[in-house]
Amino acid sequence: MTPTLQDLFIEAAWETLMMVGGAAAIAVVIGLPLALVLHATARGGLAQNGFINRPVGLLINAVRSTPFIILMVAIVPFTRLVAGTSIGTTAAIVPLALAATAFITRLFESAFSEVDRGVVEAARAMGATRMQILWKVLVPEAMPGLIASVTVTLVSLVGFSAMAGAVGGGGLGDLGIRFGYQRFMPEVMASVVLILILFVQGLQSLGDWLVRRVRRR
Structure with missing residues (x-):
């Protein structure tokens, strides 16, 4: 049975969510300790x-x-080693995660730098160890900035995922290229762009709401 265009949109949107969510999760897990080290x-x-x-x-x-497009090609052997293939949604997560990790690490580091040094000095005066200061003082104090950093990274990953679709990564970018561009269906391209805009707007609004909520606490 031939899938309808609606089915293709649903599948592409799910693939985009997988790429963005998977890469962001890996980036946060690796980027947070790296930022603390820096x-x-x-x-x-x-x-x-x-x-x-x-x-x-x-x-x-x-x-x-x-x-990013050069990074994807440059690490193809590494992607194939990790994911078992260099094409598809799972493979696209590898370069996306790598790019996002470098990006979010610097944002996290900047968020830590904005923490009042007086709070850190107070913790040291009370006998807190370095690890305690890093994880129990810096991270909670920088939480609004950390959430904002994750939001910015997610928004950037949406654009990167669309770019990954142009080279076989799947997702909405792939759908837009194959149907909107190669098959001359401008309505598909317009729909892809609209979905991506709504996706980004939703992520940004959710991130802003979380930042406000954390700051009130």
């Missing part, structure tokens, strides 16, 4: 160490400065 080992940090801070920072900057 913040702690920076000049004037809790554990100042240039031998750790500089290489990690350079690696993150290198990934961030690489255009």
